[in-house]
Structures are given as structure tokens and as C-alpha cells.
Amino acid sequence: xxxxxxxxxAAGSKAxxxxxxxxxxxxxxxxxxxxxxxxxxxxxxxxIAGTFKDVHKLVxxxxxxxxxxxxxxxxxxxxxxIYPDKKQILIKNLQTKEEFTDxxxxxxxxxxxxxxxxxxxxxxxxxxxxxxxIEDGIAIKNAVLQNKKxxxxxxxxxxxxxxxxxxxxxxxxxxIQSSEAIMSIFDNDLAQIIQKYVIQKNLEQVKxxxxxxxxxxxxxxxVQKIILSDGKEIQTDMVVISAGIKPNVEITxxxxxxxxxxxxxxxxxxxxxxxxxxxxxxxxxxxYHIVAQKPCWIPLGSTANKEGRCCALNVSGQTDExxxxxGSAVTKYFDFTMSMTGLTEKQALKYxxxxxxxxxxxxxxxxxxxxxxxxxxxxxxxxxxxKILGAQGIGQGDVDxxxxxxxxxxLSKMTIQEFFGNDITYSPPFSTSIDPMLTAAQNLMxxxx
Amino acid sequence: xxxxxxxxxAAGSKAxxxxxxxxxxxxxxxxxxxxxxxxxxxxxxxxIAGTFKDVHKLVxxxxxxxxxxxxxxxxxxxxxxIYPDKKQILIKNLQTKEEFTDxxxxxxxxxxxxxxxxxxxxxxxxxxxxxxxIEDGIAIKNAVLQNKKxxxxxxxxxxxxxxxxxxxxxxxxxxIQSSEAIMSIFDNDLAQIIQKYVIQKNLEQVKxxxxxxxxxxxxxxxVQKIILSDGKEIQTDMVVISAGIKPNVEITxxxxxxxxxxxxxxxxxxxxxxxxxxxxxxxxxxxYHIVAQKPCWIPLGSTANKEGRCCALNVSGQTDExxxxxGSAVTKYFDFTMSMTGLTEKQALKYxxxxxxxxxxxxxxxxxxxxxxxxxxxxxxxxxxxKILGAQGIGQGDVDxxxxxxxxxxLSKMTIQEFFGNDITYSPPFSTSIDPMLTAAQNLMxxxx
Numbered sequence: 099x100x101x102x103x104x105x106x107x108a109a110g111s112k113a114x115x116x117x118x119x120x121x122x123x124x125x126x127x128x129x130x131x132x133x134x135x136x137x138x139x140x141x142x143x144x145x146i147a148g149t150f151k152d153v154h155k156l157v158x159x160x161x162x163x164x165x166x167x168x169x170x171x172x173x174x175x176x177x178x179x180i181y182p183d184k185k186q187i188l189i190k191n192l193q194t195k196e197e198f199t200d201x202x203x204x205x206x207x208x209x210x211x212x213x214x215x216x217x218x219x220x221x222x223x224x225x226x227x228x229x230x231x232i233e234d235g236i237a238i239k240n241a242v243l244q245n246k247k248x249x250x251x252x253x254x255x256x257x258x259x260x261x262x263x264x265x266x267x268x269x270x271x272x273x274i275q276s277s278e279a280i281m282s283i284f285d286n287d288l289a290q291i292i293q294k295y296v297i298q299k300n301l302e303q304v305k306x307x308x309x310x311x312x313x314x315x316x317x318x319x320x321v322q323k324i325i326l327s328d329g330k331e332i333q334t335d336m337v338v339i340s341a342g343i344k345p346n347v348e349i350t351x352x353x354x355x356x357x358x359x360x361x362x363x364x365x366x367x368x369x370x371x372x373x374x375x376x377x378x379x380x381x382x383x384x385x386y387h388i389v390a391q392k393p394c395w396i397p398l399g400s401t402a403n404k405e406g407r408c409c410a411l412n413v414s415g416q417t418d419e420x421x422x423x424x425g426s427a428v429t430k431y432f433d434f435t436m437s438m439t440g441l442t443e444k445q446a447l448k449y450x451x452x453x454x455x456x457x458x459x460x461x462x463x464x465x466x467x468x469x470x471x472x473x474x475x476x477x478x479x480x481x482x483x484x485k486i487l488g489a490q491g492i493g494q495g496d497v498d499x500x501x502x503x504x505x506x507x508x509l510s511k512m513t514i515q516e517f518f519g520n521d522i523t524y525s526p527p528f529s530t531s532i533d534p535m536l537t538a539a540q541n542l543m544x545x546x547x
Numbered sequence: 548x549x550x551x552x553x554x555x556x557a558a559g560s561k562a563x564x565x566x567x568x569x570x571x572x573x574x575x576x577x578x579x580x581x582x583x584x585x586x587x588x589x590x591x592x593x594x595i596a597g598t599f600k601d602v603h604k605l606v607x608x609x610x611x612x613x614x615x616x617x618x619x620x621x622x623x624x625x626x627x628x629i630y631p632d633k634k635q636i637l638i639k640n641l642q643t644k645e646e647f648t649d650x651x652x653x654x655x656x657x658x659x660x661x662x663x664x665x666x667x668x669x670x671x672x673x674x675x676x677x678x679x680x681i682e683d684g685i686a687i688k689n690a691v692l693q694n695k696k697x698x699x700x701x702x703x704x705x706x707x708x709x710x711x712x713x714x715x716x717x718x719x720x721x722x723i724q725s726s727e728a729i730m731s732i733f734d735n736d737l738a739q740i741i742q743k744y745v746i747q748k749n750l751e752q753v754k755x756x757x758x759x760x761x762x763x764x765x766x767x768x769x770v771q772k773i774i775l776s777d778g779k780e781i782q783t784d785m786v787v788i789s790a791g792i793k794p795n796v797e798i799t800x801x802x803x804x805x806x807x808x809x810x811x812x813x814x815x816x817x818x819x820x821x822x823x824x825x826x827x828x829x830x831x832x833x834x835y836h837i838v839a840q841k842p843c844w845i846p847l848g849s850t851a852n853k854e855g856r857c858c859a860l861n862v863s864g865q866t867d868e869x870x871x872x873x874g875s876a877v878t879k880y881f882d883f884t885m886s887m888t889g890l891t892e893k894q895a896l897k898y899x900x901x902x903x904x905x906x907x908x909x910x911x912x913x914x915x916x917x918x919x920x921x922x923x924x925x926x927x928x929x930x931x932x933x934k935i936l937g938a939q940g941i942g943q944g945d946v947d948x949x950x951x952x953x954x955x956x957x958l959s960k961m962t963i964q965e966f967f968g969n970d971i972t973y974s975p976p977f978s979t980s981i982d983p984m985l986t987a988a989q990n991l992m993x994x995x996x
Contacts (some may be wrong), residue, residue, distance in 0.1 A: 108980065138913060138915075138975065138980070140913075140973075140974055140975050140980075141913055141915055141975045144913075144915070144916065144975055144976070145915075149915075149916065149917060150915045150916070150917065155914070155915035156915060255974075388970075398973065399973060399980045400970070400971070400973035400978075400980050400981065400982075401970070402980075403980050403981050404981070404985075420968070421968045422968075423970050424969075424970035425970070426970040426971060426972040426973075427972055427973075427974070428972035428973065428974050428977050428978075429974050430974075430976055430977075435977075437972050438972075439970065439972065464587060464589075464590055464593075465604070466587075466590055466593070466594075466598075466599045466604035466605060467593065467598065467599070468598060468599065496948075498948065498972055498977050499945075499947065499948030499951055501972055502948055502951060502952045502971055502972055503951045503952065503954060503955060504955065505952060505955075505969050505970055505971055505972075506952060506953065506954075506955035506956035506959070506961065506966065506969055507955035507958075507959070509956075509961075509965070509966075509968060509969055509970075510955070510956070510959035510961060510965075512955065512958075512959060516958070516959075517955065517958075519869070519870045519871075519958060520873075520954050520955055520958055521837075521849070521850070521872050521873035521874070521875040521888065521954055521958075522849070522875060522951055522954055523875040523876055523877035523886050523887075523888065523947050523950055523951055523954075524589075524847065524848060524849035524875075524876075524877065525589055525704075525876070525877050525878050525879075526587065526589050526590045526593055527593070527879055528877050528879075528884075528947050529849075529877075531557065531587070531589075531848045531849050531851075531852050532849065532852050532853070533849075536853075
């Protein structure tokens with residue numbers, strides 16, 4: 099049996115490693131256009147920040163590691179076409195430009211995603227970057243060390259992580275976003291608090307510009323300035339575009355492989371596409387949102403790993419199902435954590451729920467502990483079913499663990515009353531005797547009564 | 548309507564405050580033998596450690612605060628008897644020694660618990676302490692500041708918290724316990740790791756003596772030495788007995804109020820005893836273990852608060868149910884956290900399950916983050932039902948949040964496979980792309996296959 103895997107960052111490499119353990123005698127081949135396989139994209143901002151020095155720490159397994167396990171790896175090989183009828187793919191060696199075909203018994207598409215680059219003048223100038231691969235990370239870090247002024251386009255997860263990295267490296271940064279506050283994936287009430295924190299934390303180094311886009315990037319060879327939609331100019335030494343990502347699905351053209359309504363590859367819970375013996379997993383696939391009970395596209399490394407594992411099990415002949423995602427995510431800006439799971443209030447509205455929310459500001463541990471910090475929890479439930487829809491938590495205290503108390507509750511579709519019965523661990527260095535999550539649940543119950 | 552509440556540390560004070568908000572016109576009277584009401588017992592070790600200076604920070608509400616809200620509070624008043632037929636209680640003023648009666652429409656027993664003091668010679672000598680009230684805390688701290696050598700009897704939660712406090716205050720401590728390792732509420736494999744950490748952390752100041760009890764405490768007025776069961780003597784300036792606690796249930800004698808099989812007051816999920824109009828809540832009551840589906844007695848401040856609230860709602864005429872506990876708990880020894888929820892393996896056996904467990908040692912965050920720490924998770928499920936029974940987590944890394952991801956899962960009686968579908972938040976400063984809890988779940992699933 100011969101399995102070909104296209105792409106090998108998180109999902110592809112996980113699928114390959116798992117499948118080789120399940121089926122040591124099968125032939126497993128990876129083709130990837132990338133120079134590296136099996137690395138942590140999520141760690142790149144911390145490399146740029148100087149949190150650690152050696153970028154290779156982000157690499158979990160090298161092609162050599164895989165070869166030792168009997169997996170064949172072809173880096174810098176771009177898969178151009180899939181011919182499902184012939185069970186064949188067309189590959190281009192990016193170094194020699196040579197094209198050749200290979201045949202599979204089963205195919206796994208794990209082509210991932212790539213940055214959205216808006217179609218504006220000057221995006222190809224030197225020192226205009228996106229962040230996705232290890233090479234991107236190295237290039238941005240080199241530019242950071244040689245320059246003083248940077249522009250970041252987009253204030254989402256990667257935008258805010260790069261902002262911290264650039265502040266730590268001593269840059270002066272203008273962060274430009276089309277929304278009215280940074281981290282606009284959160285509800286606006288919380289996004290406003292995040293924005294306030296970011297501004298006061300590094301007032302001198304950081305300038306946040308809301309409700310604007312970049313209309314052009316200008317310079318000779320290298321970028322020298324950008325022009326905003328309101329006509330203003332900003333001088334800069336470098337630009338990073340972190341304005342979202344999109345799935346790499348071009349490979350499915352003319353193959354009959356269906357995309358979902360989100361534009362990512364449609365798979366069932368076994369990671370099967372609609373074409374027999376063709377599977378897909380990771381950032382290139384559409385996911386099922388367990389709370390919304392609708393398709394969604396939330397591409398994350400943790401999900402990609404699980405999908406890769408599930409895919410390998412099914413390819414091997416076992417049965418495994420990946421039920422979907424909750425939209426759980428976390429990041430931080432210096433000591434300020436931002437975390438969410440389930441639906442925000444605005445997402446809940448979009449999905450047709452009648453969300454009712456409370457916001458609770460409370461200590462993260464007993465008030466007499468010297469390292470006590472304030473945290474803010476927003477908890478949302480559906481007016482009709484009383485089921486929890488989601489939670490958002492922000493603040494300098496211990497937030498992410500509060501959000502994680504809720505993930506299992508969302509998975510089992512708990513009502514707010516049921517969740518209130520939760521027995522969360524307590525002692526003064528860790529929590530308040532009624533945990534902030536339970537206070538939020540209690541306040542929400544009161545709103546329903 | 549007149550409600551009398553006996554005792555007011557956590558459950559009683561919570562019930563009083565909640566009931567006054569629900570029924571502002573009702574007469575609410577608290578009688579307590581204690582000097583204080585509404586304080587955090589759990590915070591006393593941190594006061595002794597010098598983590599904060601003012602012991603009154605532990606007081607949430609003073610009798611004056613309560614009086615302002617219209618609640619009558621009588622401290623240093625010991626309730627000696629309840630006469631359910633007459634709806635009357637007999638009270639002794641501990642200062643004047645005067646006895647008097649009072650009548651109630653509804654009665655709430657919240658008498659709490661007190662330390663187990665073994666019946667050994669010399670327990671009444673000066674500088675032999677137990678830790679329960681604020682006065683106990685002040686007395687121990689004064690002794691700590693004036694002395695050099697201490698003995699702690701018992702290595703449970705309070706024992707280990709006092710050990711940290713005493714180390715921080717520069718004492719030399721012998722901790723004596725009848726079990727074979729400290730924190731023997733954990734399974735022995737983890738308790739051994741905890742013990743190893745404790746010993747190597749403060750080798751010079753701390754001596755741990757297992758499998759021993761104290762047979763006598765000796766000295767003139769003040770304690771000077773203790774004698775162990777193996778005959779050895781230990782010179783010491785002070786002794787703290789932290790060998791467990793027992794519920795204060797003597798008040799129920801000759802009242803017809805039933806105790807449960809654990810010896811604590813039996814209540815239903817509405818906090819009602821078997822006698823009409825007599826309720827009980829907090830550490831003096833028996834609890835229902837949601838995982839074991841059996842009565843248990845796990846007295847904790849967080850539970851007491853919830854029970855107090857539930858009790859007030861039912862007393863007021865509303866309906867509220869407290870479903871029970873999961874046995875969730877957490878503490879730390881310096882930077883080493885110990886946390887659990889549900890049943891340990893040995894508890895599971897005792898309750899008649901067929902537990903299957905895995906132990907996972909894994910990083911608490913991405914390996915390239917400079918503050919990465921190793922944590923150890925033990926996850927236990929039932930062989931027949933595949934349902935999760937419990938988890939224990941220890942280590943210098945972020946453990947308690949892992950345990951908390953499981954509390955809702957236990958509440959909704961998830962199988963290990965269902966829990967594996969959990970979407971736990973991930974980014975490099977917070978977790979590994981497959982969270983340690985999910986790795987544990989995966990390894991446990993593999994054991995079942």
C-alpha cells in the first residue's frame with residue numbers, strides 16, 4: 099500500500115508519523131513545496147521576539163528524522179495536479195524545475211493555508227513580509243535587528259504577537275487595522291479593553307490606527323512609507339502583512355474534490371473528501387463548529403494535529419472520528435492574556451442564537467495574595483435553551499485556565515445551571531472560593547430568572 | 548419569619564448574606580462560638596508564612612458589616628442544644644457564662660469542622676497547636692517568630708502548607724506522618740514524587756518521617772520534645788497537629804437529626820435535614836460524590852460557599868439543588884503544584900470501579916519557551932464504562948488548569964474518547980499543541996484498544 103501526503107507542517111507530518119507507526123510496512127511519501135516539515139508556525143513570533151535564539155527549536159522532526167522511520171520526504175517539491183481517475187499526481191521539483199508523476203493508493207491533502215495579501219501597490223518591495231514559514235521568520239527577524247520603524251497590517255492573533263515581539267526588539271510600530279479595535283475577534287466591549295491595555299503598556303513605541311487600510315506601499319527597492327486610506331503617510335523601514343489567512347485549495351481544481359461553504363476542503367468526520375481514497379486534514383479543510391452546529395474555518399495548530407491523527411487512523415483501516423472544534427484560542431500581549439472558547443456574542447447572533455451575556459471583573463486568586471490580578475470574563479448563553487454558547491476571558495491574571503474549565507461543558511452542551519454545579523479546584527494561591535467562572539455563571543442565571 | 552444560623556465561617560455567613568438579599572424583611576440571627584465570622588480559613592497558612600501581614604485581610608465580612616445589613620450576630624455564643632419540637636435552641640454566652648433560649652421558624656446548622664486531636668499525653672502543653680481559627684493562626688505565627696524548631700504532625704493539605712510557611716520563616720521542621728509519603732491523599736506513585744520534591748527543595752530545614760505517630764509530647768509548661776512510635780525523641784519548640792478534621796455534629800445529639808454514614812449531618816440536595824425546617828450546610832454536612840455516586844465527606848471552603856447559597860435559596864422558598872462534589876482540590880509547595888479532581892486510583896478501587904490509569908510526564912508549554920516546566924498527569928478511567936473517574940496533576944508547571952479542564956467532563960460523565968474531542972486552548976506560552984491532558988486521554992484510549 100502506498101500513501102502520498104501533500105504538505106507536512108502540522109497535520110501532514112502528524113498523519114505520516116502516526117500512519118508509519120500503525121502500518122510500518124506501508125510506503126509513505128511526503129511532497130511539500132516548503133523547505134521544512136513538521137514545525138511550529140505558532141512559535142515564530144517568539145523567535146522574532148528573541149525569546150529563544152535557535153529557530154530550529156521550532157522543528158519537531160526533520161526530513162532526516164522521517165527518513166530514519168522509513169518515510170520518504172521530498173521538500174521543495176510542489177504538487178501541481180491530482181488525477182483522481184488515474185490515482186496519480188503531477189509534481190514539480192522547485193529546484194530543478196523538472197516535472198514528474200507519482201501514483202498513490204491513498205492520498206492525504208494537507209496543504210495548509212497561506213497569508214492573505216491584499217492587492218495593493220508595492221507589496222513586492224523589499225522588507226514587505228508575511229509570516230508563515232521558518233524562512234519568513236528568519237527574514238523578519240533579520241529586518242527587525244537592522245531597522246527602527248515597522249508597520250503591522252492587521253491586529254489579530256499574529257498581529258498582536260508580532261507587536262509584542264517588535265516592542266521587545268526596540269522597534270517603533272504603527273499597527274493598522276480595518277476594525278475599530280485590536281483583537282476584533284473578541285466582542286467589541288472586550289476588544290476595547292484590550293486596545294486600552296496595549297496603548298498604555300508601550301505608549302511611546304506603539305501607535306494603533308483603527309478603521310484604516312493601506313492603499314499603497316512606496317519606496318525604491320525597499321519600502322520607505324505607506325499610504326493609508328485617509329491619505330496620511332507613515333514612514334517605515336518594514337511592513338508585515340498579517341491580515342488573515344486563506345486555505346491552500348487550488349490543488350483541488352478540476353479534480354471533483356468539493357470545497358465547503360467556507361471555501362476550505364469539505365471533509366467528513368473521518369477526514370474523507372468526497373472522492374474515494376482522497377483524504378484531507380489540517381488548515382486546508384473546513385471544520386465543524388460543535389456549538390454553532392455549522393461548518394466553520396478556524397485553522398489552528400492544535401486542531402491540525404488532531405485531524406492528522408484521525409486521518410492516519412482512518413487511512414490505516416481503523417475507524418476514528420474528529421467531531422469538530424469549539425473555537426478555543428489563547429494568546430498574550432506581555433502579561434495580558436486573551437482567551438476564548440465557543441461563540442462570542444456577535445458570532446452567536448450571526449449563527450441565529452439569542453445570546454444573553456454577562457461580564458464579570460474579579461480577582462484571579464484570593465485578594466490577600468500579593469500576586470493577585472484582576473481578570474474579566476464574558477460568559478454567553480442562549481436565551482431559549484439556557485445552554486452555554488461561549489466565554490471570553492482577558493486580563494493580567496490567570497485567564498486561560500478559566501476558559502478551559504468551559505471547553506468540556508461546551509462539548510457536552512451544558513446549560514448554565516449545570517455548569518454552575520462544577521467543582522473547580524480552590525485554594526488561595528489559585529482561585530477565589532467561588533471561582534470567577536462560577537460567579538459569571540451565577541450572574542447569568544440571575545439574568546434568566 | 549425568623550431564621551437562626553449556627554456558625555458563620557463560610558457556609559453560615561454565605562447563607563446569611565444571601566438570605567438577607569432574598570428576604571430583606573426577615574429576621575436573621577447568627578450565633579457562633581467563634582470570635583470572628585466570615586473569614587478564609589484556607590488563607591491562614593499564607594498569613595503564617597508572611598505572605599501578607601494583616602490577618603484581618605482574611606475577614607470577608609465583620610459582625611459590624613452584617614449588622615449594617617440587618618443581620619444580628621452573636622459571637623462567642625455557643626449553641627448547646629436544639630429542641631426541634633419547640634423550635635427552640637439553648638445558647639451559652641461564653642463570656643458571661645449565661646444561658647438563654649431563642650426560638651426560630653427555620654434553623655440552619657453551619658457548625659463546620661474541627662481538627663482531629665489524637666488522645667496523646669501532652670497535647671495541652673504550651674506551644675502545641677491546631678490550625679482552624681484566626682486566633683489559632685495568630686498564635687502559631689507568634690510562636691514561629693519566637694522559635695527555631697517545629698514539629699508538624701500530618702502531611703496532608705494543611706501539613707504541607709504549614710511546612711512551606713515554616714520554611715519561609717526560617718524554622719527547622721520535622722514532619723511526622725503515619726502514611727508512607729506526604730500528601731497520601733494522592734495515589735502512592737505521585738505521593739512519592741511529591742515527597743522527593745519536598746525533601747530536595749529544603750534539604751537542611753526539612754526532615755520527613757514516614758510511618759510514625761507521636762506517642763507523647765513532653766515538656767514542663769511548654770513542649771520540649773516529642774516521642775515517636777519507634778521510641779525516638781525529637782527536640783522541638785512547638786508542635787502543630789494537622790492530622791485531619793472532623794465535623795462538628797455534637798449539636799444533633801438527642802434531636803432526631805440524622806447523621807450519614809460518614810458521620811457528618813445528612814442533608815438532601817436542598818440542604819434539608821430529616822427534620823422539618825432544620826437545614827445544614829458547609830463542613831458539618833455529608834456530601835454526595837458525583838463520580839462515586841456515594842456519600843462522602845470532603846469539607847472544602849468552595850463547597851461550603853455553594854451550599855450556603857443553595858441553603859439560603861431553599862430557606863427563602865425558592866428551589867435550588869446542590870448536586871454534589873467531584874473532590875476537586877489544589878495546593879502548592881513553593882512552585883510545585885498538586886491538584887486533583889474525581890477519584891484517585893485507590894479511591895476508585897475502594898468504590899468498586901475497575902480503574903485503568905496512565906501517567907504522562909510532559910512539558911506544560913512549548914519546549915522552546917524559556918519558562919517551560921515538566922508536569923505529571925495521572926488520568927484514570929473505568930475499564931467497563933470507559934468513563935473518566937478522575938485525574939491527578941503535580942509538578943512545577945501549570946498543573947491546576949489541566950485538572951480544571953476535566954471537572955465539567957466528570958460532571959457530565961464523559962468517556963475518555965469523548966473527552967479526547969475537547970478543544971483546549973493552545974498557543975506556545977500556554978500549552979503544547981496537543982495538551983498534556985489530551986496526551987493522557989490518548990494514552991488511556993490506547994490502553995483500552
